[in-house]
Amino acid sequence: MSFQPIFEAQPWDDVKASIYAKTAADVERALAAPHRTLEDFKALISPAAAPYLEQMAQLSHQLTRKRFGNTVQLYAPLYLSNECQNICTYCGFSLDNKIARRTLSSVEMLQEAAVLKDWGYDHVLLVTGEANVTVGVDYLEKALRTLRPHFAHLSMEVQPLDQADYERLIPEGLNTVLVYQETYHRDDYKKHHPKGKKSNFNYRLDTPDRLGRAGIHKMGLGVLIGLEDWRTDCFYTALHLDYLEKTYWQTKYSLSFPRLRPAEGLLQPKVEMNDRELVQLICAYRLLNEEVELSISTRENPVFRDHVVKLGITSISAGSKTNPGGYAVAPESLEQFEISDERSPQEIAAMLRRQGYEPVWKDWDATLVGLAR
């Protein structure tokens, strides 16, 4: 069993047409529904929902507070490597980009970790490009073993792996894996990923299934907004989530909605999503699913981040560096993408407190999965 047949049964153009055909009456029905369906979600992300944004925001705020309380989770990315054999038209680490490549040693990982620990972080997201020889499963296993004693919760955003690889890494303390489809538009996907293992659309599409079968605790989904029509792409994200929740019911899910940012010598977004539209998407995700975690990174600017905290966001990064060694080892090296919010974790924590939220640094413990402290 996999998501593919469900995905294939909903052709892109049909989905897109049906979203754009939604009316004010559909939106009102969706807003009033006690349990919202994927059709309701289409209405909520459609242009017809634009006049209902404030109502959506109020509902999203209430639902999020009921489920998550007055708390927001803090996390930081830890870039381990920028080596990459893929060509991705939008990414600073793309193979054809002439940048200095670096993969952190264990000693360097610990130097980086020390900075994050000092800032108070206990949840860390490990990030790499895709270089299967130097940054393969052996390397990832070494990274988890090196860093696990220092953090309560380790996530990973790396190349998609086989089920057996995930099964090997989970007992090493891997709690969460983020794997973004980038776009669900098959032809466009091919265009943006012309070379490397990543150009295999189906392998990427099946990754959440492999993670689910491996028994991962949490996985994160999303698309890179700007490659294709965001409404259609986000509908497929919701469809994927719906399938995964029913199939791998013991796994927790989170969603992200990164907007394409300028990176070294790369393409401009094909589709622009403005702030209003991103708020609409965040609220629509929450109205569809009360339990899913919604995460926002430092790609977004301070004013926007400060305001969306109240609209459904449950986790936020701060002080991020998107270059390997960026915290301590090589702070001057080139970033994967440009950061829009340069504030320190302490400034973000203070911002959250001012808005009546408790910044949560620790919300997991390795002992809960039988690992020694």
Add this chain to the structure above:
Amino acid sequence: MLNKNLVIADRTFSSRLFTGTGKFSSSVLMEEALLASGSELVTVALKRVDVADAEDDILRHLAHPQFNLLPNTSGVRTAKEAVFAAQLAREALETNWLKLEIHPDPKYLLPDPIETLKAAEELVKLGFVVLPYIHADPVLCKRLEEVGVAAVMPLGSPIGSNKGLLTREFLEIIIGQSKVPVVVDAGIGAPSHAAAALEMGADAVLVNTAIAVAGNPVAMATAFRMAVEAGRMAYEARLAAPVAHAKAVASSPLTAFLDM
């Protein structure tokens, strides 16, 4: 005497309001609200505290003699994981009390009855005072009682839902036949729900979201304290039976033949 004390295992409680520590907007506010609640048993998620840190923000604000800590295993998915985590909690927090929570379903956080029974049996043998969080299942409650749990904690409605006592029929059966204290946990959204649970004969309630997410958590904690006291007092004072509003004189009396 009204408002008799509650005894669980070897400990006596004058408050029948147990509380949780999640979802508050700050640890300071949590502390104030819990103090106002009068609660003497406070559950803490292991995943939220750093037991190795003497200055842990949550634990620091719970350092009051009246607060007995009840560590919970929220996050585990199996009996095996629960037993492992419980042993670390006991060592780190220096209490053998445990709120056993095994909810492998992260969406609705509904408890797994099979794993919970397995873990409870083993933890009792290991010397824990076990308070399991479970569905309002009367048979499961008896099975848990047989393996030696100190109390049972059936849910009123899905956790965090604030929907009140949707499982009322089953709670009544559980309360009617339980030999260990019954603590209604999860779903209590208003002081009136808490009062209703105590009026029914529940020995205590556990409340978290309704206090933490209230507009004024300290005032809401006080309201819950009063509601729980009122509900218990009403239970001990024995409620008058509800009057059945049958017509005093039916148009076709069934007993008229006796007068013939």
